[in-house]
Amino acid sequence: MIYLDDLLQATGGRLQHGANATQFSGFAFDSRQLEPGQLFLAVKTATGDGHDYIGAALAKGAAGIVCEHCDTLPANNQRVTTIVVPDVQEALSDYAAHILRKYRPRVVGVTGSSGKTTAKEAIAAVLRSRYNVFKNYGSYNGRYGLPIALGKLEPTHQIAVLEMASDSFGEIARLASITQPEVGVVTTINRTHLSVLGTLNNIASEKGRLIEALPFNGAAILNADDPRVAGMVPRTQARIITFGLKRGADVRAADIKLTTEGMSFSLHYDGKKFKGFTPLLGRHQIYLALAAVAAGLVFDVPLETALDALGRLPRVPGRLNLLAGKNGALILDDTFNASPEATIAALDTLAELPGANKVAILGDMPDLGDIEKEAHRQIGHYAATRVQRLVTKGEAAQQIAAAALQHDSGLGQHAVHVTFTSDDAAAAVEDLLSPDTTILVKGGAGVRLEQVVERLLANPQQAKKQLVRQDAGWQKVRSIQPARPTWVEIDLEAIANNVRRLVDIVSPAKIMAILKADAYGHGMIKVARTALNNGVSWVGVATLGEAISLRKQGVDAPILVLSYMPAWQAHEAINYNVSATIFTHELARAFSQAAADLNKKAFVHVKVDTGMGRLGLLPHEVLPFLESLPQEWLKIEGLYTHFATADEADLSYAREQLRRFQALLAQLAQAGLRPPLVHAANTAAMLNLPESRFDMVRSGVGIYGLPPSDETPLPPGFRSALTFKSTVGQVKTLPPDSPIGYGATYRTKGVETIAIIPVGYADGFRRGPRTWGEVLVKGKRAPLVGRVSMDQSAINVTHIPNVRQGDEVVLIGQQGDEIITAEEVAANLGTINYEVVSELLARIPRIS
Numbered sequence: 001m002i003y004l005d006d007l008l009q010a011t012g013g014r015l016q017h018g019a020n021a022t023q024f025s026g027f028a029f030d031s032r033q034l035e036p037g038q039l040f041l042a043v044k045t046a047t048g049d050g051h052d053y054i055g056a057a058l059a060k061g062a063a064g065i066v067c068e069h070c071d072t073l074p075a076n077n078q079r080v081t082t083i084v085v086p087d088v089q090e091a092l093s094d095y096a097a098h099i100l101r102k103y104r105p106r107v108v109g110v111t112g113s114s115g116k117t118t119a120k121e122a123i124a125a126v127l128r129s130r131y132n133v134f135k136n137y138g139s140y141n142g143r144y145g146l147p148i149a150l151g152k153l154e155p156t157h158q159i160a161v162l163e164m165a166s167d168s169f170g171e172i173a174r175l176a177s178i179t180q181p182e183v184g185v186v187t188t189i190n191r192t193h194l195s196v197l198g199t200l201n202n203i204a205s206e207k208g209r210l211i212e213a214l215p216f217n218g219a220a221i222l223n224a225d226d227p228r229v230a231g232m233v234p235r236t237q238a239r240i241i242t243f244g245l246k247r248g249a250d251v252r253a254a255d256i257k258l259t260t261e262g263m264s265f266s267l268h269y270d271g272k273k274f275k276g277f278t279p280l281l282g283r284h285q286i287y288l289a290l291a292a293v294a295a296g297l298v299f300d301v302p303l304e305t306a307l308d309a310l311g312r313l314p315r316v317p318g319r320l321n322l323l324a325g326k327n328g329a330l331i332l333d334d335t336f337n338a339s340p341e342a343t344i345a346a347l348d349t350l351a352e353l354p355g356a357n358k359v360a361i362l363g364d365m366p367d368l369g370d371i372e373k374e375a376h377r378q379i380g381h382y383a384a385t386r387v388q389r390l391v392t393k394g395e396a397a398q399q400i401a402a403a404a405l406q407h408d409s410g411l412g413q414h415a416v417h418v419t420f421t422s423d424d425a426a427a428a429v430e431d432l433l434s435p436d437t438t439i440l441v442k443g444g445a446g447v448r449l450e451q452v453v454e455r456l457l458a459n460p461q462q463a464k465k466q467l468v469r470q471d472a473g474w475q476k477v478r479s480i481q482p483a484r485p486t487w488v489e490i491d492l493e494a495i496a497n498n499v500r501r502l503v504d505i506v507s508p509a510k511i512m513a514i515l516k517a518d519a520y521g522h523g524m525i526k527v528a529r530t531a532l533n534n535g536v537s538w539v540g541v542a543t544l545g546e547a548i549s550l551r552k553q554g555v556d557a558p559i560l561v562l563s564y565m566p567a568w569q570a571h572e573a574i575n576y577n578v579s580a581t582i583f584t585h586e587l588a589r590a591f592s593q594a595a596a597d598l599n600k601k602a603f604v605h606v607k608v609d610t611g612m613g614r615l616g617l618l619p620h621e622v623l624p625f626l627e628s629l630p631q632e633w634l635k636i637e638g639l640y641t642h643f644a645t646a647d648e649a650d651l652s653y654a655r656e657q658l659r660r661f662q663a664l665l666a667q668l669a670q671a672g673l674r675p676p677l678v679h680a681a682n683t684a685a686m687l688n689l690p691e692s693r694f695d696m697v698r699s700g701v702g703i704y705g706l707p708p709s710d711e712t713p714l715p716p717g718f719r720s721a722l723t724f725k726s727t728v729g730q731v732k733t734l735p736p737d738s739p740i741g742y743g744a745t746y747r748t749k750g751v752e753t754i755a756i757i758p759v760g761y762a763d764g765f766r767r768g769p770r771t772w773g774e775v776l777v778k779g780k781r782a783p784l785v786g787r788v789s790m791d792q793s794a795i796n797v798t799h800i801p802n803v804r805q806g807d808e809v810v811l812i813g814q815q816g817d818e819i820i821t822a823e824e825v826a827a828n829l830g831t832i833n834y835e836v837v838s839e840l841l842a843r844i845p846r847i848s
């Protein structure tokens with residue numbers, strides 16, 4: 001319970017309105033997760049301002065508000081207890097320090113790079129045998145979360161076990177000064193948060209601040225086997241207790257045996273030996289159990305009692321938690337987060353568990369700074385020796401797959417799957433789900449692998465209870481930050497869905513996914529993988545460079561280059577197993593010669609111009625061309641044409657093209673020269689002229705969920721995959737007649753509020769002859785004003801209240817009830833949706 005008096009005393013806050021409620025059941029900072037009776041904290045963070053959500057919090061039953069100003073408090077809410085403080089975050093820390101000093105629990109601080117939560121749980125379990133113990137819940141463990149958790153501290157708590165995390169310098173020292181720990185536990189130092197803290201030694205220096213803060217009559221509980229933790233000894237005046245597996249540790253474990261039940265071990269302390277057991281899995285987790293025993297010793301909990309508590313310790317969701325999977329498979333859920341060290345430990349644990357088939361689903365490991373690529377590759381090499389199948393999810397994790405494929409353990413292409421969606425990751429192990437299979441799932445928080453685990457559970461209803469990140473806040477959160485405040489979001493689930501719809505429509509014909517121009521601006525590699533994981537069998541690109549880039553990233557599906565590939569690119573095309581489009585004798589000879597040089601066949605598709613007036617032989621030239629082709633070095637895989645008007649309301653010309661193509665095919669069949677793969681249809685023809693599907697369709701826009709034209713909408717069930725966003729960079733109120741932008745072409749008509757957004761024509765946000773027209777802010781349309789610059793633009797937000805720096809701006813996509821489609825933008829610019837999306841340039845980061 002939080003009492004108003006304590007709050008006012010601790011923070012010096014001002015009571016703004018009649019204090020209706022004088023006590024609160026807890027703190028809440030996310031209005032979506034607020035429970036009635038809680039105190040809502042209007043916190044400003046880098047990505048949002050809680051003051052905007054005060055109304056939502058009151059609607060959910062907040063009993064009070066802590067805020068920095070009352071501007072956004074609904075006028076009719078005079079009766080809600082409202083405390084105004086200069087800085088909400090500061091006030092929260094002050095409250096935490098105040099309440100700890102008032103209730104006086106003895107504080108145990110737990111820190112380290114990994115294992116903190118499990119250590120906290122184990123320590124709390126041991127101490128509970130004798131004391132009334134408080135612990136901070138979930139991952140409320142930072143400079144901001146920990147004080148929130150302390151809203152639940154009660155005067156009856158004798159000991160507070162507090163997990164303390166740090167992802168920046170000074171955070172642990174700050175937490176220690178708030179909480180005044182008597183006992184400090186450091187689990188391990190490894191490579192998490194490297195991008196901010198820089199080096200392992202820096203991480204050790206930061207975490208060790210906990211030990212420095214201990215009083216001389218306190219106790220430091222340190223991992224003796226981790227040199228950087230053991231090295232903290234000189235940094236404290238407190239008594240030292242060490243734990244570990246090596247001789248010399250004060251509390252030591254040996255003879256560890258691992259089964260699906262947990263680990264049995266012998267415990268050595270003070271010359272005596274005890275038998276221990278814990279349901280925890282993984283040798284590295286033994287350390288956490290030992291830390292708990294050591295903490296027990298500090299508080300006079302007998303060893304036998306401590307061991308008894310450890311024997312009944314529940315496993316923690318997302319930390320090597322063994323779950324029942326579909327068809328009797330075992331799922332080793334380690335999805336909370338990942339560092340290279342913890343991933344290796346998890347792979348070792350997997351290797352020790354039963355099951356003839358060992359499978360790992362591994363995701364991006366976050367925050368590795370410069371060593372990102374190398375660290376992922378190391379994991380790939382390691383995994384290759386420990387699993388029969390490897391599935392990766394996410395961008396950085398592609399390196400895990402690439403390294404595993406290069407390892408000489410013999411994991412072949414069929415055993416390594418690269419995915420980007422949870423559905424695809426789960427589907428990649430479906431055929432192995434059986435009682436003989438154990439599947440490790442591990443990755444950083446950002447890749448959200450708990451969603452993969454959920455799909456593999458025998459009983460998905462258990463997800464809420466058994467998995468990490470199940471609360472309302474996480475359902476919405478965007479866990480990957482774009483590299484720039486202007487970005488494109490690609491919904492790969494929409495891509496997967498669209499591909500499956502296409503399969504339904506055209507099967508048994510095959511699908512070639514058209515990925516030219518960076519997959520129409522959607523990001524080629526992720527779209528390629530997702531399309532291939534969902535039923536596409538070919539990919540088509542415009543240039544050899546695009547094809548090679550796919551090959552270099554490990555895509556081994558057949559690739560056709562649709563545009564003119566000159567003779568001098570023939571060697572490279574053949575080397576990379578890329579199929580070429582040919583339509584002249586010169587090209588045929590060049591590819592044949594290059595193939596002979598390389599002693600390797602060239603794969604080609606012959607292009608026919610049935611009336612598009614672009615590349616291709618005329619229909620009557622095809623038969624003589626095929627008859628004259630040098631057969632020895634050329635493999636004629638396919639024959640194709642392209643329609644000029646398949647997306648129009650009047651299909652008569654498209655039908656004429658189709659008729660010419662069919663006539664040619666009949667002629668070729670008679671001569672026994674019909675190539676195995678005949679294809680003609682783009683997305684529009686596939687929809688409007690089902691007879692044009694032949695052996696394969698070439699779909700571009702359909703895969704992206706965009707309609708080919710106004711006359712040819714997509715059937716129900718397709719979803720557009722691309723959202724284009726920016727952020728308000730500055731808001732200014734200008735007097736009448738103020739010029740905006742180059743050329744001063746716009747002048748404010750009255751007092752106007754103008755917002756500047758960091759996006760310009762060098763992003764494909766066109767300057768002229770016509771502009772985008774409008775964008776969305778706070779779910780409302782805001783017109784562009786003045787000229788678009790290379791990297792920035794101005795919008796008029798006079799009619800939209802409370803627009804602030806940092807607000808999200810939608811350029812294509814939905815916001816609230818408003819939507820701007822690529823088709824609407826195309827109409828404003830005087831072009832087609834294809835051009836709008838494919839012109840979004842590479843400097844815009846794509847996230848998914």
Ligand SMILES: *Cc1c(COP(=O)(O)O)cnc(C)c1O
Nearest residue numbers: 514562642682683698699700701
């Ligand atoms: C781009 C392209 C396609 C794909 O067309 P969509 O209308 O996007 O489906 C198909 N075939 C060829 C030859 C192309 O150049």
